[in-house]
Amino acid sequence: MSTLSEWASRERAARPGLTHSVDPNRPPLSEGLALAGITFALSLLLGLHMVLQLHIVPDDTIARVANAYYVLFSREPHLGAIGFVWNPLPSLLELPLTVLRPLWPPLVADGFAGNIVSAGFAALGALYMNRILARIGLGRLWRLLFSALYLLNPLILFYGANGMSDAMMVATFLAAWEGAIAYLQHRRLGSLAAAALWLAVAFLIRYEAVPFAFMLAGGMLLGLYWQRRPAPEIEGALTIFLTPIVYVGAWWVYMNWLIMKNPLYFMNSAYGNASSVGTGSYYYFGLAGVTHHLLAAFLYAAQFALLFWPVVPGAIGALLLMRRKGRSSLGPLLLLGTVAVAGLQMLMLYLGKSAGWDRFFITYVPGGFLLIAFLFSHVSVHRRAVAGIAAALVLLVGDVGTLVALQNPILGHGDSVYIASVLSSQPISSGNGQFRTIASYIDAHPRLVVLLDTFSLWGVVLASRNPKQFVITSDLNFQSLLHYPGGRVSSFLVPQPKGIAQLDAINRAYPKLWSGSVPWARLVHQFPGPSHVRLFRITPNAP
């Protein structure tokens, strides 16, 4: 017979709280910190070398630093200047560093603040990679060896050093992965919560976090189901897992609506990736075949596995393992996480909205490492040494493969120019020189009030000694000044409307201005170079 208090005890026992004070599988913090420290130093040194000696300053890096810079140093300092096209976290983290510009101008002018932040994330990624390896069951020797191979992977190392957001994304993905694994293994609630928060952080870095989060949730679902967890727990755990990213996503949409008056501004604005792709400037023949052809899109995305080929045997092995050894609850989590971003790219390629760059497939690298480690962890103890050496060799050859692939773009655009420059130690020429010329011209004419679109001419603002001389895109009255410049703005600075420069706000408002067909704008100066920028004076008869 059941009684009230027995019911109470049973009720309690049936739903045990999740409280674990000990975490058996976490490596010592000192180990992770040492690894992170080494990664940070390595990435930063490489970053310094690339920026200062090779002049490798990717547009994506400096654009984000620029956005941070406008927040505090434009004519109207406000947080909204951080922009709503790119996810805001990289700029937000670079914001405090831009304050140090007077001490060391390259922090802003060469976007080095970005390199510092990306090196930080590279360190974070190494830390979490090591933790996951420990959770999968690798002893100290093997996990340190694998971690070392991971941080030396050229793609990981290069993006960790170059200030772009790809390494940041990978690091947050690894952190989320680690929490999800810890939850599946030990039902560590704090890890589940941390994983969920990392996904939200990932969203603030890259939109790819959305498919990754949902694929990871799918992996969790399968894993928990296979572990025969009760349905309410699966439902509750997944709700916790996805709430932060959904909330942050909703917040971002709301912010776009509140400030840009367009809830989907980040997606469909003139500056979004889709518009850039739409200009055709990223277009090349390879993309033609995949648009609206699902199989072709799949094969196209799959080919990028050559960036880190061990991901293919890793995935196949994991599938076979799950078939043979029954339902390993971590399998789906690792597999689905690995293919999430590639899957999105496949979809985008199919829709004709992706440029299909190498770096969009960077998640094959961490995924490949995890899958190989996962297979290795299933080898019986007495074969560990041989299997470990074999696995390490596979990963090492994989790293070499990455290096080869980076130099010979698999398809379409890669960053092979940069890679070649790093390998040959030959500085590359970038648009920065042109920006400096323009900036020094404007600095020499301090009475000019120059309107420009930072989408294309950010470098000018960054190089200028007096950024307040510019009316920039994020200024609250930019649109008003653009359309009614008469008596309010002295000059327009505009690039030649070709390629993505067609998206320049001035070119969109006055497509014929650059060619001199607008009567109230008079050409004052030309700056030949890659962008062929022209400075126009606004005459009094302007609207």
Added chain:
Amino acid sequence: MIDQVLGDLSRIPLVSLRPFRYGPRAILVDPIDSRAAQLLDEHGAREHGLLIYAQTPGSLYVAARLPMNDTARGVLKALGRRIRLAQATSADLAAAYDRVYPSHPPKQSAKPSATASRAKAAVQKIRIGDLLRQGGKLPAASIDEALQSQATDGGRLGWLLTSRNEVTYLDVAEAVAEQHGLPFVDLLNGEGGSSAVASRLDATLFDLMPESFWRSHLAVPIGRSRLGLRIAMVDPEDTAAAQSLQAASGVPLRLAVTGYRDVLAALEEHYQQEYTYRSLADLVQRRPEDSAHQLLSLLQRSVLIAIVILLAIGMAVAVMPTLTVVNAVLGVLYFWVLVHKMILLMRPTDELLEIGITQEDLDALDPASLPPYTVLVPAYREAAVLPILTKALTELDYPKDRLDVKLLLEEDDLETIDAAKAMRLPNYIEILVVPPSQPKTKPKACNYGLSHARGEYLVIYDAEDIPERDQLKKAIAAFRKAPANVSCVQAKLSYFNWDQNILTRWFTAEYAAWFDLLLPALHGARLPIPLGGTSNHFLVRTLVDVGAWDPYNVAEDADLGIRLYKAGYQTLVMDSTTYEEANSDFVNWIRQRSRWVKGYIQTWFVHMRHPVRLYRELGPKGFLGFQLVVGGTPFPFLVNPLYWLMTTLWFLSLWRSVPLIFPSWLYYLASINLFAGNFSFIFINMVGAARRGDWRLIKYEVAMPVYWSMMSVAAWKAALQLLTRPFYWEKTEHGLLLETMQGAVQPPMQQEAP
């Protein structure tokens, strides 16, 4: 001659055989002349309950256990000397034998094993059992069963049998009287048949000793004559009491045995006014500064008035700057509450900070070592839930003979009193009627109950509570594990009707975050813990020490937690749950919540009368913790509506000045409060529910802000009521779910457990 002496037992004086301290150097003197004692052999002495404790050339002074059988008389006659007879208690005699007959090792040096002493006790008590059986009071089988349980769990047979409702307290008293050869008195129905006990007793005799003496020794003075002082006791073997009384009165004692209920009734009648007074005024008298008797001190009043005046002047002179300053202060405070709380709440998501009691800990408890435990159940107009309560209490895994349940009912609540009386409650549940006085609050009733408590430990349950079966034992185990300064162990609360409607789901989720995250976090960080309304287990001594509950505070539980911390006591949170009934009705919920919020505000003002002193008493960490938990709990709910209103006005562009009182830094801060605040609390609530295993609640927590808006309604009601009716107790209706619980055998929730 012996026969002559024995003819009138009441003339035989009582003698204490215990060693006593004597003289300026307090030398320990044994009243027994051991040479004289040797005149009787040990076997004869023990068997017949005799002991020669002194001799003069002509006489032998003999202590005897009375009444005496013929053989014993024969033994005495055979001594051939003039016998001076005195009566001694069995305990005194037993101890004396051990001292004077060296063949028997002294008891103090060799520690008897628990089983041995228990067996010995059983042998001693069989006689009571026999007496009861002979008297036809109960069958032998019941006695055997009781003896068996005594052998495993310890305890005393009389209490054991009465706790099972197998005999009455009077039956036991009669048997004890017979056993000790003492007269038996029935105080309640005795001479005259009147139930008014104290009126027949000499009131001045009570003044001989303090109330605590009479209560702890379960004794009452029933008369005085030239022969001595007549005392009715429940346990005549309590020689310490007899000695103290004799010392205090200076006259011989004449003991009688009476029932437990008789003593309680006599004490209740004599001391009722004192109890009432104490339950109302103890704290106010001892620590007026700590009572909410007066809400605001003069200084607080002046400061508040000064603030109002300043604000008024500010508004008159410069509206926008004044509003901006107010806005900034609120925004910064809000931000601090948000950040500090989140930092605290992160830790328990992964760590077990509450004290965990394992099955091994429970198994290690020697049942015989379990002390008396008082359970206070304040109830008002709750006749309907009494069956649930009785059932839950009956099922508690604790020796019932040491359970001292006080059902605290208000005198005007005839319905519940009648219902309780009609229920034929087990003897260990005592109906204690609290006499009417203002304010009529739960803490006052609890204080009243506390002054009657028999237990070493005490817990409060609400009438509709269902504690986990082993909660009392867990609490004991926790106390025994804990450091010496621990005075309270708080169990967790949750709701059995969580799935009744959306309100109960939110409410249960809120409780999960409170009891499974916040309290463990506070416990882990050694910060003051506001106690929950029920299931707080106290060490009675310390509870009395801090002045117990403040009858004028409507969040007496939270307030007591703070005062315990102030007094240097620690509160633990224990992993055991009591299930309560969540308020499922909106209006009822608002009333209950407004009472809680009002109490928190009261508590904040009470302890902030002397902020500097409070800071010194609590230390910087404790002070911040107090501000966060007591002030920071109602604060967001009071402020939220203001910000929602401003946001709405701003959105609708109805009040263009809104941006003017938000300088950009404050705008960002307020944005964080809004966006991060809502998110953090939703998320942490989800994690709290998960930590409890209440997975099914999680999805409902997405809409938690709706619940918070209801909290704001309650908070403002509370704030306004604080001005108009500060001590008014908003009663919560319970038993709304009675139909489902009535069948208690199979609660509906059970089927939903995974």
